[in-house]
Amino acid sequence: MTPDELLKTLYDETLLGNAPAVLALTQQGLDLGLTPESLLFDSLIPSLEEVGARFERGDYFVPEMLIAGRAMSGALALLRPLLAETGVQTVGTFVMGTVKGDVHDIGKNLVNIMLEGAGFHVIDLGVQVPPERFVEAINEYKPDIVGFSAFLTTTMPMFKANINALEKAGIRDQVVVMVGGAPVTQEYADAVGADAYAADASQTVKKAKDLIQKKRAMVSA
Amino acid sequence: MVEVAAPVGEVPAGEVALIACGAIAQPCGRIVQQRGWSVDIHPLPPLLHNRPDLIAGEVEELALQLRPRYSSVAVAYADCGTYGALDSVCARLGLRRLAGLHCYDVFAGQDRLAAFFSEQPGTYVLTDFLVRSFARTVVAELGLDRYPELRDTYFGNYTRVVWLAQEPDAELAHLASKAADCLGLPLTTVDVGTTGLERELTTLLHPTAAPIGCIAKK
Numbered sequence: 001m002t003p004d005e006l007l008k009t010l011y012d013e014t015l016l017g018n019a020p021a022v023l024a025l026t027q028q029g030l031d032l033g034l035t036p037e038s039l040l041f042d043s044l045i046p047s048l049e050e051v052g053a054r055f056e057r058g059d060y061f062v063p064e065m066l067i068a069g070r071a072m073s074g075a076l077a078l079l080r081p082l083l084a085e086t087g088v089q090t091v092g093t094f095v096m097g098t099v100k101g102d103v104h105d106i107g108k109n110l111v112n113i114m115l116e117g118a119g120f121h122v123i124d125l126g127v128q129v130p131p132e133r134f135v136e137a138i139n140e141y142k143p144d145i146v147g148f149s150a151f152l153t154t155t156m157p158m159f160k161a162n163i164n165a166l167e168k169a170g171i172r173d174q175v176v177v178m179v180g181g182a183p184v185t186q187e188y189a190d191a192v193g194a195d196a197y198a199a200d201a202s203q204t205v206k207k208a209k210d211l212i213q214k215k216r217a218m219v220s221a
Numbered sequence: 222m223v224e225v226a227a228p229v230g231e232v233p234a235g236e237v238a239l240i241a242c243g244a245i246a247q248p249c250g251r252i253v254q255q256r257g258w259s260v261d262i263h264p265l266p267p268l269l270h271n272r273p274d275l276i277a278g279e280v281e282e283l284a285l286q287l288r289p290r291y292s293s294v295a296v297a298y299a300d301c302g303t304y305g306a307l308d309s310v311c312a313r314l315g316l317r318r319l320a321g322l323h324c325y326d327v328f329a330g331q332d333r334l335a336a337f338f339s340e341q342p343g344t345y346v347l348t349d350f351l352v353r354s355f356a357r358t359v360v361a362e363l364g365l366d367r368y369p370e371l372r373d374t375y376f377g378n379y380t381r382v383v384w385l386a387q388e389p390d391a392e393l394a395h396l397a398s399k400a401a402d403c404l405g406l407p408l409t410t411v412d413v414g415t416t417g418l419e420r421e422l423t424t425l426l427h428p429t430a431a432p433i434g435c436i437a438k439k
């Protein structure tokens with residue numbers, strides 16, 4: 001297989017969620033001399049983006065998304081230590097959690113995979129994360145961004161409660177707040193005082209990178 | 222089996238068209254029949270719940286088709302994950318819908334449902350419809366038939382199944398316990414009956430009628 005063929009096959013197998021093939025092809029790609037970055041950015045990430053697009057169009061439903069995400073996670077586990085070895089700097093640190101009272105986590109987990117793939121250091125606090133746990137994690141990990149995920153109309157108000165908790169702890173200015181989840185809109189994000197909203201995983205990565213750049217430019221200015 | 226309205230285009234039997242989510246169309250039909258209301262039920266596919274972004278558009282399209290043929294059209298959907306989109310359609314077309322976020326609110330009452338979730342956030346709710354159609358609406362839709370190993374990815378954070386039993390019998394009870402077993406979760410059965418749906422339907426279709434439990438004096 002040529003490197004181009006390999007990247008194309010890896011893309012297709014990720015799309016199908018064929019985890020064993022994805023892992024084997026990732027290893028084969030490395031053996032062929034492809035860099036971890038190329039495997040990620042020329043194949044795995046575009047494939048997962050296509051998975052997201054198919055979900056939006058209704059061609060894929062949740063299980064197809066999950067198995068594709070799982071396949072990508074397997075490849076990431078192989079690539080992560082290699083990326084660290086090559087000394088590639090992490091793009092930034094992202095603390096993520098599903099808000100208190102909510103146990104939906106598929107969307108959040110997919111965002112995490114894409115963030116990791118794009119070079120973020122992700123600390124996942126899991127589901128049902130109370131405001132004080134977010135405060136604790138921000139103090140501990142000093143992330144660039146904290147992300148709140150919510151999927152139920154009844155749990156969305158926790159965004160505001162979390163932001164209030166950050167304000168009360170005096171750390172609101174230290175961290176960019178991103179929010180997301182199926183019921184969330186830009187208007188809602190603005191209303192609760194979040195810094196950004198993203199509708200899907202690839203938008204989250206793009207916005208997170210922009211926000212970090214802006215934040216760093218402001219600090220160095 | 223409850224009869225469902227004649228297809229669009231045929232002469233309506235009732236005065237009111239009730240656009241109903243397929244997950245509650247049958248109990249709605251039974252209540253309509255028992256009460257002798259002049260209402261035709263027009264169901265939409267229950268699986269729209271998995272693409273809630275499509276619900277408002279489907280309701281709008283059907284309402285526009287039905288409006289010229291009935292004296293009024295009502296919507297037997299709660300918000301159902303449309304996050305306000307259904308309310309916009311209702312406001313635009315002058316329609317009313319069932320109160321609440323989803324049919325669980327309608328069956329059990331909003332406060333009671335909220336209490337289930339605050340007691341145990343990892344509560345997964347079943348209705349009679351979901352119990353009966355579990356293999357198709359839950360197992361197949363979530364891909365658990367093809368990828369059984371995904372069960373914990375979906376339900377790993379859940380702690381119990383609450384069955385809001387409306388018209389329970391031995392067969393349904395058996396199916397409910399099979400469903401909970403399939404998810405690896407304990408089952409709590411809460412007998413909610415059909416008064417919740419009946420009350421909300423009465424409010425929707427006959428806002429000025431006597432409340433359930435009151436015997437109307439002729």
Ligand code: B12
Nearest residue numbers: 104105106107147149152153180181182200201273302346
């Ligand atoms: C899968 C699913 C489930 C799974 C969840 C498994 C899990 N571990 O998460 C199961 C079957 C367990 C489930 C349970 C329930 N669900 Co559910 N579920 C869904 C469904 C079908 C898909 C959600 C999903 O995973 N989508 C796929 C992901 C990839 O998309 P996403 O979530 O939108 O995430 C993307 C973006 O939002 C964004 N994003 C996500 N998080 C974040 C965070 C940040 C910071 C950023 C920037 C971006 C971001 O990026 C993600 C990736 O692209 C939706 C309907 C739908 N189609 O939306 C209903 C839905 C969300 N569920 C709903 C309901 C009502 C329930 C139940 C109450 C039902 C019940 N019978 O008990 C329970 C909840 C119980 C509880 N205690 O929480 C309703 C919510 C309605 C409402 N008004 O709140 C919906 C809308 C269905 C409906 N039409 O009624 N559900």
